[in-house]
Amino acid sequence: MTAQTTTREPAPPAALPRQPWNRHLAVVAVLAVLLVPLPLVLPGAQEAVVVRVLIFALLSIGWNIMSGFGGMFSFGHAAYFGLGAYTTAWLLVERDVSPWIGMAVGMVVAAVFAVVVGFLALRYKLRGAYFALATFAFAEMLRLWATNSDFVNRAEGYHVPLLPENSWWYMQFEPGSPNYFWIALALTVAALVVSILFLRSRAGQFTLAARDDEEAAASIGIPVMRYKLMTMALAGAISSVAGAFYVQYYLFIDPDLAFGSSQSIQAILPAVIGGVATIWGPVIGAAVLGPLSDVTATVLRNPPPFLEFLQGRGGLDVILYGLLLIVIILLLPKGIYGALRDRWSRR
Amino acid sequence: MTSAPAAAPARPRPPIPWGRAASVLGVIVLAIVLAYVQSGSGIVVSQAVVTGILVGGVYGLVAMGLTLIFGVLDIVNFAHGAFLALALFATYWLVASTGMHPYLALGICTVVMFALGALVQRGILAGAMGRPLENQLLITLGLAMIIENALLMFFGADPRSVALPGDRGVPILGAVADLSRILAFAGAIVLAGLLFLLLQRTRMGTAIRAVAANHAGAELVGIDTRRIYMLTFAIGTACAGAAGALVAPLVTIEPTTGAQFNIIAFVVVVLGGMGNVVGALLSGLVIGLAEQVGGLLLPGQSPLLSVFIVFVLVLFLRPQGLFGRSG
Numbered sequence: 077m078t079a080q081t082t083t084r085e086p087a088p089p090a091a092l093p094r095q096p097w098n099r100h101l102a103v104v105a106v107l108a109v110l111l112v113p114l115p116l117v118l119p120g121a122q123e124a125v126v127v128r129v130l131i132f133a134l135l136s137i138g139w140n141i142m143s144g145f146g147g148m149f150s151f152g153h154a155a156y157f158g159l160g161a162y163t164t165a166w167l168l169v170e171r172d173v174s175p176w177i178g179m180a181v182g183m184v185v186a187a188v189f190a191v192v193v194g195f196l197a198l199r200y201k202l203r204g205a206y207f208a209l210a211t212f213a214f215a216e217m218l219r220l221w222a223t224n225s226d227f228v229n230r231a232e233g234y235h236v237p238l239l240p241e242n243s244w245w246y247m248q249f250e251p252g253s254p255n256y257f258w259i260a261l262a263l264t265v266a267a268l269v270v271s272i273l274f275l276r277s278r279a280g281q282f283t284l285a286a287r288d289d290e291e292a293a294a295s296i297g298i299p300v301m302r303y304k305l306m307t308m309a310l311a312g313a314i315s316s317v318a319g320a321f322y323v324q325y326y327l328f329i330d331p332d333l334a335f336g337s338s339q340s341i342q343a344i345l346p347a348v349i350g351g352v353a354t355i356w357g358p359v360i361g362a363a364v365l366g367p368l369s370d371v372t373a374t375v376l377r378n379p380p381p382f383l384e385f386l387q388g389r390g391g392l393d394v395i396l397y398g399l400l401l402i403v404i405i406l407l408l409p410k411g412i413y414g415a416l417r418d419r420w421s422r423r
Numbered sequence: 424m425t426s427a428p429a430a431a432p433a434r435p436r437p438p439i440p441w442g443r444a445a446s447v448l449g450v451i452v453l454a455i456v457l458a459y460v461q462s463g464s465g466i467v468v469s470q471a472v473v474t475g476i477l478v479g480g481v482y483g484l485v486a487m488g489l490t491l492i493f494g495v496l497d498i499v500n501f502a503h504g505a506f507l508a509l510a511l512f513a514t515y516w517l518v519a520s521t522g523m524h525p526y527l528a529l530g531i532c533t534v535v536m537f538a539l540g541a542l543v544q545r546g547i548l549a550g551a552m553g554r555p556l557e558n559q560l561l562i563t564l565g566l567a568m569i570i571e572n573a574l575l576m577f578f579g580a581d582p583r584s585v586a587l588p589g590d591r592g593v594p595i596l597g598a599v600a601d602l603s604r605i606l607a608f609a610g611a612i613v614l615a616g617l618l619f620l621l622l623q624r625t626r627m628g629t630a631i632r633a634v635a636a637n638h639a640g641a642e643l644v645g646i647d648t649r650r651i652y653m654l655t656f657a658i659g660t661a662c663a664g665a666a667g668a669l670v671a672p673l674v675t676i677e678p679t680t681g682a683q684f685n686i687i688a689f690v691v692v693v694l695g696g697m698g699n700v701v702g703a704l705l706s707g708l709v710i711g712l713a714e715q716v717g718g719l720l721l722p723g724q725s726p727l728l729s730v731f732i733v734f735v736l737v738l739f740l741r742p743q744g745l746f747g748r749s750g
Contacts, residue, residue, distance in 0.1 A: 224724045391571075397565075
């Protein structure tokens with residue numbers, strides 16, 4: 077038995093040969109316009125759910141670029157999320173720098189980290205399980221380092237200092253303010269637009285070619301390494317924005333929240349459930365997963381008689397995530413959007 | 424399972440790469456000397472070495488199950504640690520509710536986990552055989568999430584513990600080790616030896632190794648590969664179950680305890696060469712030492728950090744593992 081898993085069949089090209097990019101952009105624009113008035117009609121408690129959906133989506137859009145379109149399975153996406161979160165929090169708390177600047181710096185830090193991880197992993201030709209385990213190891217190393225370093229406040233993490241009044245400069249508003257939703261919406265729309273533009277550009281097409289057949293791509297002169305690193309940098313930067321916004325919205329970050337493996341899993345789940353390597357997969361998956369934990373929390377607060385013994389217990393939402401993950405992979409391996417798209421195009 | 428090549432190559436190599444084993448040993452000795460220089464206390468170092476080796480045996484047992492599953496089914500099993508956690512709680516529950524001896528629970532856990540492994544493979548994983556690697560990885564991840572959080576839901580997050588009757592400190596080489604730790608090490612080594620004999624000396628073990636070496640070839644000579652897949656996954660899960668019962672007296676029992684073992688088991692598996700059962704046991708000892716001695720070398724950092732540093736270096740420089748051959 078060889079140590080490397082080289083026997084894997086190349087995945088069939090998931091993207092159609094000619095994607096209707098302009099239609100995707102138009103749908104993004106229409107959706108964005110339709111969603112803008114949402115916080116004005118939703119009751120306050122629901123807005124938190126919608127914002128969480130957007131954070132999920134943003135994180136997963138980044139994962140999907142690297143693992144879906146780039147074909148490099150990341151099991152340590154918490155690294156980029158956490159770097160975005162910690163950069164923003166550190167700059168704000170220790171240096172009084174605006175989160176907007178922190179977000180931009182965090183994108184750069186995450187992109188550089190992604191390039192370093194990617195360079196090492198690709199230089200040493202890690203594939204499949206080995207690549208996934210390497211990304212996981214880097215995220216865990218960041219978590220352990222953050223937990224034990226005075227530089228970033230050890231296991232305590234950071235609380236964002238509360239301001240007496242609203243401030244756009246410090247991205248802080250009264251709880252439940254629609255501004256949070258609009259910022260998250262703008263960031264998610266921007267991430268979608270960037271990923272669509274990237275995929276229809278030459279760089280994006282080269283990336284897809286390198287994913288589907290690396291040797292063929294290299295033989296027609298595509299510098300595979302460069303495009304893979306570019307893809308990872310872009311993915312890292314997008315996911316770091318999710319982390320930066322997370323800190324501003326929840327006003328708190330610690331090493332487990334930032335770099336823990338559950339964050340890596342939350343980057344994977346929406347894309348897998350919605351559809352890997354599709355533009356809309358992460359968004360649809362996030363819209364399915366985001367409300368789930370609130371539904372279970374509500375159910376468990378006033379449980380029906382047969383669930384009474386579970387009152388006040390945690391964990392049911394993650395159990396449902398796990399069940400959903402298994403069911404989707406066994407029954408709809410292309411995800412919700414992928415399955416729907418196949419049905420439409422067969423007509 | 425590269426320890427016994429199925430088809431003899433033209434120039435047979437010794438079953439154990441002595442040169443590499445010597446260099447690994449050299450690095451370990453160097454690390455121990457450096458740890459002595461850094462800490463300046465012989466007792467501290469010998470305590471670390473003894474604890475490291477004892478813990479390493481258990482890591483080896485956990486990793487043997489994981490590497491067997493990887494070698495035969497080509498599955499990166501993220502649920503392995505969750506199965507271990509399940510066995511921990513089963514042991515706790517058996518001991519707490521019936522007052523039985525923890526080592527009696529060991530037998531029950533091993534059998535039950537064997538059956539559960541067979542059930543999970545046949546019921547869930549068989550549906551995704553032959554699909555891309557990520558699919559199986561994600562299914563086992565889903566399983567891990569379900570098991571861990573089911574434990575959280577039914578037992579709550581409070582840490583629990585199991586006491587071994589008659590547990591006491593035993594002096595070894597100037598250090599003190601708990602009797603439960605020594606027995607866990609001994610049990611792990613015995614079980615690892617049994618697994619090795621099963622793989623090398625029985626018809627079933629030969630069939631398992633044949634499937635690992637060549638799926639299609641094994642089918643051609645009449646091996647029921649579907650049955651072997653199920654058996655292998657069951658044996659691997661039973662390893663996690665046995666390890667769970669063995670370490671129950673040593674660790675705080677929480678739903679997340681299994682995940683920590685899972686992480687270490689992955690490191691051990693890669694270090695030993697994916698699919699290499701003997702390599703997994705030896706690497707378990709190496710990682711146990713790296714964790715304890717590394718904790719002395721990098722004071723103030725988590726002992727796991729040194730484990731990951733070893734892991735990443737091995738992943739990059741020797742992805743076939745310390746004890747594997749370059750493919």
